Amino acid sequence: MISGCTDASAPVSYSSYDDSLGPDVDAELLDELTEALSKTRQGATTKPVSVTLPTPLAEAFRLLADRGLIDSVSVATTHALEEALQAVIVGMRLDAIYAEHPEAQPSEEDIARMAERAGVALP
Amino acid sequence: MSVTVVLDGAGLHAWARRIPPRQLLAVMEVLRRSGAGRVLVPSVVTVQALTGDAPDAPINQTLKQVDVDEILPLDRTRTAARLRQATAASAVDAVVAEAAARTRAAFLVTSDPEDMTVLLDRAGATTQVVTV
Numbered sequence: 001m002i003s004g005c006t007d008a009s010a011p012v013s014y015s016s017y018d019d020s021l022g023p024d025v026d027a028e029l030l031d032e033l034t035e036a037l038s039k040t041r042q043g044a045t046t047k048p049v050s051v052t053l054p055t056p057l058a059e060a061f062r063l064l065a066d067r068g069l070i071d072s073v074s075v076a077t078t079h080a081l082e083e084a085l086q087a088v089i090v091g092m093r094l095d096a097i098y099a100e101h102p103e104a105q106p107s108e109e110d111i112a113r114m115a116e117r118a119g120v121a122l123p
Numbered sequence: 124m125s126v127t128v129v130l131d132g133a134g135l136h137a138w139a140r141r142i143p144p145r146q147l148l149a150v151m152e153v154l155r156r157s158g159a160g161r162v163l164v165p166s167v168v169t170v171q172a173l174t175g176d177a178p179d180a181p182i183n184q185t186l187k188q189v190d191v192d193e194i195l196p197l198d199r200t201r202t203a204a205r206l207r208q209a210t211a212a213s214a215v216d217a218v219v220a221e222a223a224a225r226t227r228a229a230f231l232v233t234s235d236p237e238d239m240t241v242l243l244d245r246a247g248a249t250t251q252v253v254t255v
Contacts, residue, residue, distance in 0.1 A: 038187045083125050083159035089188055090162065091155040097142060104142045106149040111156070114149040118229035118251045120126055122156045 030092045037085050040078070051077075126153055126160035127228040129250070130189070131219045131239070132171035134232030135164055137255040139185040144255045150230050162189040165222045167215050192222060199225070206245045212238040224248035 061077075064070045098105045106114075115122050128150055130138060137147050154160040164186065173179045195218065202225075203217035212220070216235060220242035223231045228250045233239045236254045243250050 034188050041190060080159065083161060086161055086190070087155050087157065087159050090151050090160070093188065094148065094151055094155060097148070101142050104145065104148060106145050106152060110145065110149045111152045114146070114230075114253075115153045115156075118126070118153065119249070120124060120153055120157060120229055122153065123158070 026092075030089065030096075033085060033089050033092070037082065037089060040082055040085075046074075124157050124159070126157045126230075127163055127223075127226045128154055128160065129163045129165075129219060129223040129226070129228045129231045130168070131216065131231070131233045131235070132168045133234030133255055134253075135168060135172045135182060135185065135189075137232065138162070138189075139181045146253055147232055147255055150232060150253055153229070161226070163222060163226060163228065164189050164191050165195070165218050166191050166193045167195065167218050171215060202246075206242045210238065210241050210245075212242050217242055220246060220248075223250045 058073075061070065061073045064076075065072050070076045112122070134147070137143050138151075143151075151162075154162070169182075169186070169191075172182055199221055200218070203214070203221040206212075206220055206224075207214065207217035212235075216233075216238050219231070219233070220239055222228070224243060224246035227248070230253050231239055231243065231250050232253045232255055234255055236252045239252050243252065
């Protein structure tokens with residue numbers, strides 16, 4: 001739970017998310033995703049899965065692997081999925097904060113300015 | 124586009140807060156909207172960020188949600204040492220800056236923008252320093 005303290009600068013506590021994440025945030029899902037990301041980064045076991053990719057993309061990555069420019073398609077795919085999962089987890093954390101404290105949400109101008117500073121083109 | 128955000132000890136504390144600072148929320152929005160990224164914390168910053176006591180719980184929970192870089196080989200420490208030469212920056216700051224430069228991080232979140240800016244400049248990094 002995000003603790004009941006009212007000090008905005010106080011650290012958040014996650015022992016349970018029940019009330020504090022707001023109505024739109026799935027606390028159990030966030031816990032599971034966080035655990036999955038943590039275990040992945042600690043070197044979890046792997047299992048073969050079948051995914052469907054656009055043929056040119058699959059062939060491009062096979063070519064990169066064949067030429068030793070990437071470790072393997074599996075490693076590259078894992079890396080990409082890990083980064084996508086990180087973005088989802090960050091997004092869920094942001095939604096949780098905004099649900100409880102809408103006033104904390106940065107403006108679109110703030111976000112655009114921050115992206116521009118770093119040369120990030122937002123979709 | 125993948126966005127890497129590096130946190131030092133103060134950045135980690137800020138992200139663990141019930142309401143993180145608005146500029147940090149804006150940084151994290153950039154990561155979210157990019158659809159891919161890393162929140163990177165060199166493990167050495169936990170020496171400053173943790174106390175070894177109960178108040179560490181939120182920091183420890185936050186550490187599960189970020190990428191803690193636990194590997195610090197000699198070539199990285201040598202690079203950090205070079206960056207730190209003739210500056211007032213701490214060894215931990217130098218390791219954090221080296222990580223940001225090596226990963227081409229978009230943002231470095233810190234409470235010590237002066238030292239970090241010097242270190243990043245010396246590394247030739249374009250990482251944006253965000254103060255909390």
